[in-house]
Amino acid sequence: MIDIEKCRTEMVRLATHTSLSDKHVIETSTRLDSLLNKYYLLTNKKNSYINS
Template sequence: MAAAELLEEIEDCRNHMVNLAMKTSFSDKKVVEISVRLDQLLNQFEQLK
């Protein structure tokens, strides 16, 4: 995945996580799952550097 695509996916994932957390809570199971996915994306991005 190209860096630009990865950055876009990171931003989308982050926005989704924050929006869901505002509706539920940061400890909601789905929010935690999205957070794990966001961590994976960020790790991928770091490996590209």
Template structure:
């Protein structure tokens, strides 16, 4: 489980950096920025779901 969370955190950071880079070179409404933001939201939701389940045990 710890390695899964570690990989997930790495993916979150990479996606966040990509979104920031894309937004810096275009606008926040650009399709690629929105796509990266949506992917980041999905990753964050997965992280919070996994970590909340750990807190229940």
């Protein structure tokens, strides 16, 4: 969760100082997407074990 928040904060900071189409903003957004996907996969696996 901490990595997700750090990445999100960094993306907002970059976008504030550049533009949404800036290379670094897009790279950070892609990294955030990846972190969120991993988080959701892990949480869904936990929930499926609990509900089984």
